[in-house]
Amino acid sequence: MADPIHQFNIVNLFPVTQIGGHEISFTNSAAFMVLAAGGITAFLLATTASRSLVPNRLQSVAELSYEFVADTIQSTAGKEGMKFFPFVFSLFMFVLVANLVGLIPYTFTVTSHIIITAALAITVFLIVLIYGFWKHGLHFFNLFVPKGIPIYILPLIVFIEVLSFLSRPISHSVRLFANMLAGHITLKVFASFITLLGSAGILGIAGATLPLALVVALTALELLVAFLQAYVFAILTCIYLNDAIHPGH
Amino acid sequence: MATTTAHTEQPAGHKEPFPPFNSQTFASQLFWLVITFVFLYVMMAKVALPRIGAIIDTRQKRIDDDLAHAQKLKAESDAALASYEKALADARNRGQAIASEMRDKQAAASEATRKTLETQLNAKLADAEKTIAATKTAAMSNVSAIAQDAAATIVERLTGTKPQEQAVAAAVAGALKR
Known part of the structure; x- marks a missing residue:
């Protein structure tokens, strides 16, 4: 049976440089990151090059992605949230394309590595902290003090609020990472059942149709998950940014 | 892709850590x-999003402009319709005024004609009545003269004497009065 973990291996394609004693190589993961960032940029620039008043299909896709993310921000963080529009848009598109490309067989899923999702989540966390303190100063601590709470349970509430705030980057990053990892492992396991059964004679080939059907269904589910997790990542980012913009509960 | 290199790089028999947790x-x-x-x-921030935003804004502005233009044209056509209807109503009113004026004038004229005709006819009627009365009076005086003659003749035939003229006239007048 094929190793379901093998698909997550990082392969060094060629070394690049050395920073602080760490070897920096161009890896398969790097290749797919370059593909995602370059692909998104090339697609958006190519489809909007004609700046048509009446968009063709591909320009509609570009505009749709723009309006989708813009609506998401405005519904969760209000008009002021549009300051972070390029950041949230980049985040959403990067995660979405990385997730979707990873579903193609023999590709690598950038977002199935905790270091990537953690780095993105910590970036969001730091932006919330820095923008919150820069914009509101010490009033940013109001975030942890809900209004209308009796004074005797306030310490407990503040403790819970601080704890939940600090655990945000963990849940934010693990959610995406775990979804991608689990989905790809499941797909791989069921796909390997097909070859396993298929090599066991005529009866096995008949039996292999069941996992094949399952893999087809799972692929559809994983497509949904790939989109949904990118959306969840983006909308959680918006909700956290909303805290930095409006710290009062 | 480069799956083969993954194995060549790892020493044989070396236990690989779970790849997502491999800190190397x-x-x-x-x-x-x-x-x-x-x-x-x-x-995204410098090129793509400003471009898409500009495309959407331009389209929205174009739609708004077109709608405003259509609104303006509609208002204009409404105004033209209103002025047309006003002109029509004015013309109708004026027509009615002229018609009623003409009607009044003609009625007055025919009334005047009728009046003069009536007075003329009345005058003629009065003349005719006068003539009738004169003729009647003349005829009545003739009747009494004939009656007196007849009475005188009757009395003369019966009595053989000619009655007195005054007595006959008085008797006839008395008979006529009854």
């Missing part, structure tokens, strides 16, 4: 994530 790969991943994500962010 973190530096490279973070390095490329920073490069690609910063590139993506700059391209």
Whole structure:
């Protein structure tokens, strides 16, 4: 049976440089990151090059992605949230394309590595902290003090609020990472059942149709998950940014 | 893709850590994530999103302008319709005024004609009545003269004497009065 973990291996394609004693190589993961960032940029620039008043299909896709993310921000963080529009848009598109490309067989899923999702989540966390303190100063601590709470349970509430705030980057990053990892492992396991059964004679080939059907269904589910997790990542980012913009509960 | 190199790089029999938790790969991943994500962010923030935003804004502005233009044209046509209807109503009113004026004038004229005709007819009627009365009086005086003659003749035939003229006239007048 094929190793379901093998698909997550990082392969060094060629070394690049050395920073602080760490070897920096161009890896398969790097290749797919370059593909995602370059692909998104090339697609958006190519489809909007004609700046048509009446968009063709591909320009509609570009505009749709723009309006989708813009609506998401405005519904969760209000008009002021549009300051972070390029950041949230980049985040959403990067995660979405990385997730979707990873579903193609023999590709690598950038977002199935905790270091990537953690780095993105910590970036969001730091932006919330820095923008919150820069914009509101010490009033940013109001975030942890809900209004209308009796004074005797306030310490407990503040403790819970601080704890939940600090655990945000963990849940934010693990959610995406775990979804991608689990989905790809499941797909791989069921796909390997097909070859396993298929090599066991005529009866096995008949039996292999069941996992094949399952893999087809799972692929559809994983497509949904790939989109949904990118959306969840983006909308959680918006909700956290909303805290930095409006710290009062 | 490069799956074969993965195995050639790892020494045989070496237990590989679970790849997502292999900290040796973190530096490279973070390095490329920073490069690609910063590139993506700059391209989105400086080129792609302003362009798409401008396309959408231009379209929205065009739609708004067209709608405003259509609204203006509609208002203009409404105004033209209103002025047309006003002109029509004015013309109708004027027509009615002229018609009623004409009707009044003609009625007055025919009334005047009728009046003069009536007075003329009345005058003629009065003349005729006068003539009738004169003729009647003349005829009545003739009747009494004939009656007196007849009475005188009758009395003369019966009595053989000619009655006195005054007595006959008185008797006839008395008989006529009854």
